[in-house]
């Protein structure tokens with residue numbers, strides 16, 4: 001077998017850091033008062049921008065809410081959003097019927113685009129020493145008004161971000177052997 005190239009070796013060693021970042025990421029719901037510097041906010045947004053999207057449409061947009069008064073207002077209408085984050089990123093998407101044929105699959109695709117961008121934000125936040133949590137429980141109509149979301153745009157989810165405060169508990173995770181199969185559903189290989 002051919003030896004790995006230097007580039008491949010380098011990538012393999014950085015994969016350990018990536019995997020560790022994925023493992024250590026938790027949904028953080030308690031934040032300190034420290035402000036998140038704007039260069040870090042920019043890195044979160046850049047990470048989101050490089051997410052994959054169906055047909056590479058990149059239909060997303062991001063509203064960053066940092067004004068404490070506005071954050072309080074958003075929290076009033078986001079019952080699932082715990083803690084006092086430094087900022088909230090509203091992950092939005094153009095509505096599917098603008099550039100995609102209508103149908104449930106296209107709606108699904110647009111939801112997935114938003115989820116992929118949000119996951120990039122979560123992973124980047126962890127890599128930067130920040131804490132973050134994604135939220136779906138909010139009053140859509142109220143937040144559309146508060147955030148000035150136009151008619152052709154869907155607010156998909158919120159990501160709260162800040163410096164973590166206190167210990168974050170790791171929730172139980174299902175075992176790999178119960179979810180990963182080989183060749184056919186139900187055929188277990190990994191433990």
Ligand SMILES: Cc1cc2nc3c(=O)[nH]c(=O)nc-3n(C[C@H](O)[C@H](O)[C@H](O)COP(=O)(O)O)c2cc1C
Nearest residue numbers: 025026027029080081082133134135136137170171
């Ligand atoms: C689609 C989706 C919606 C979620 N909505 C909320 C929410 O409204 N409020 C909240 O505190 N956490 C929310 N979460 C975070 C989950 O509760 C969390 O990911 C799960 O408990 C596993 O914990 P972990 O992220 O630390 O691994 C949501 C996660 C996903 C993927």
